[in-house]
Amino acid sequence: MGNHIKRFILAPCVSRDAVMALAVRLREEQRRLTTLTFCSLEDKQPRLEHARLAKQVNARKVEVESALLPDVLVRAADAALGADNFLFREKDDESLAVCHPNALWLRNTFGVDGLEWLIDNFFEDHASWGSERFYALPGNPPSCDVTLPIHVNMLRPARPGEPRACPICGQVYVSKFPRAQCRNTDCHFGYMPFESAREAYRIVTAKVGNTGWGSCPRCRKSRTFTAFVEQCQKCGQVIEAANANFTVDMKDNRTAAYSLMEELQKQAG
Numbered sequence: 001m002g003n004h005i006k007r008f009i010l011a012p013c014v015s016r017d018a019v020m021a022l023a024v025r026l027r028e029e030q031r032r033l034t035t036l037t038f039c040s041l042e043d044k045q046p047r048l049e050h051a052r053l054a055k056q057v058n059a060r061k062v063e064v065e066s067a068l069l070p071d072v073l074v075r076a077a078d079a080a081l082g083a084d085n086f087l088f089r090e091k092d093d094e095s096l097a098v099c100h101p102n103a104l105w106l107r108n109t110f111g112v113d114g115l116e117w118l119i120d121n122f123f124e125d126h127a128s129w130g131s132e133r134f135y136a137l138p139g140n141p142p143s144c145d146v147t148l149p150i151h152v153n154m155l156r157p158a159r160p161g162e163p164r165a166c167p168i169c170g171q172v173y174v175s176k177f178p179r180a181q182c183r184n185t186d187c188h189f190g191y192m193p194f195e196s197a198r199e200a201y202r203i204v205t206a207k208v209g210n211t212g213w214g215s216c217p218r219c220r221k222s223r224t225f226t227a228f229v230e231q232c233q234k235c236g237q238v239i240e241a242a243n244a245n246f247t248v249d250m251k252d253n254r255t256a257a258y259s260l261m262e263e264l265q266k267q268a269g
């Protein structure tokens with residue numbers, strides 16, 4: 001699946017806020033998580049001609065990571081971005097190839113030729129885009145900003161023998177063991193829930209290297225930190241980079257992260 005493409009191309013009238021609204025809508029309406037990476041050339045000085053053209057006409061894109069089906073994503077985008085304001089592309093190495101509404105949308109929207117590369121990655125241009133991520137994490141409270149990569153459903157405590165909801169697909173199941181796999185055959189996500197609210201809603205610190213590389217104190221899985229507070233995607237542990245190196249461009253999300261954890265702790269009583 002190395003060449004799997006799933007993206008929106010945005011008309012110039014679509015704002016960053018509208019992309020955030022799309023993330024909020026997906027969070028409220030769906031049970032599966034989605035990550036939207038909003039890519040813009042606004043502050044960039046692209047050297048290659050194809051990218052300069054995209055910047056000139058203000059063509060931006062949103063890369064999508066999601067298990068949601070194309071028509072679900074398109075319907076949500078119709079509502080959040082406006083029906084004529086985007087092209088949706090999904091393509092895999094096998095037979096899937098969706099282009100909604102169609103490739104002519106590019107010319108009709110931007111009034112130029114030469115942007116077809118945006119649909120299918122004709123050029124390797126990833127490095128030149130500036131990007132920002134929005135997380136549609138079902139189960140997160142409405143007060144939680146979609147820029148915060150903490151998935152609250154990963155933190156719902158459950159002891160062995162108690163029902164647990166899979167944080168990825170929402171399937172509820174019971175296991176005798178602390179670590180178990182989701183019973184949904186399309187999902188099979190395996191994890192070990194925290195046993196108490198106190199354990200779950202606590203932020204632990206970890207050492208992070210100069211390159212932003214660190215590992216989870218709970219399950220040892222390593223990851224790259226792009227923000228001061230991040231969540232382990234394997235076990236759900238919320239981790240703060242203890243010795244954040246300021247030469248690495250890391251987003252300071254500590255205030256939002258700590259206030260979310262406080263809110264959850266209060267709810268848990």
Ligand SMILES: [Zn+2]
Pocket residue numbers: 166167168169170171182183184187188189
């Ligand atoms: Zn699942």
Ligand SMILES: [Zn+2]
Pocket residue numbers: 216217218219220221232233234235236237
């Ligand atoms: Zn972990």
